[in-house]
Amino acid sequence: MTQASEFLTLSLYAALVFVAIAQFMAMIRLWIGPGTGDRILALDTMFINAIGLIVLIGLLQGTQIYFEAALIIAMLGFVSTVAYARFVLRGDIIE
Helix, strand or coil, rough: CEEEEECCCCCCCCHHHHHHHHHCCCCCCHCCCCCCCHHHHHHHHHHHHHEEEECCCHHCCCHHHHHHHHHHHHHHHHHHHHHHHHHHHHCCCCC
16 A cells, blocks of 8 residues: 555545534534524534535445435435425425
């Protein structure tokens, strides 16, 4: 293994730790958030962090299936955040 690949692997593990910490902090904000808006943003942040974790794991393992899973989670995260925000603002999701 060359020095560059060792540095890349170490960097990916460090990024994995930092994104996991960010995920935990967003979970705390979701739990104790004082307002509904804070909880919606924390949930959206958790989706983004989950996408980051999945992509980092895919890079570490060198497989492409994780990127497809990240795309599916991104679509579900967007739709669920919009639906939850509409429910909070209007009281219903479908008009």
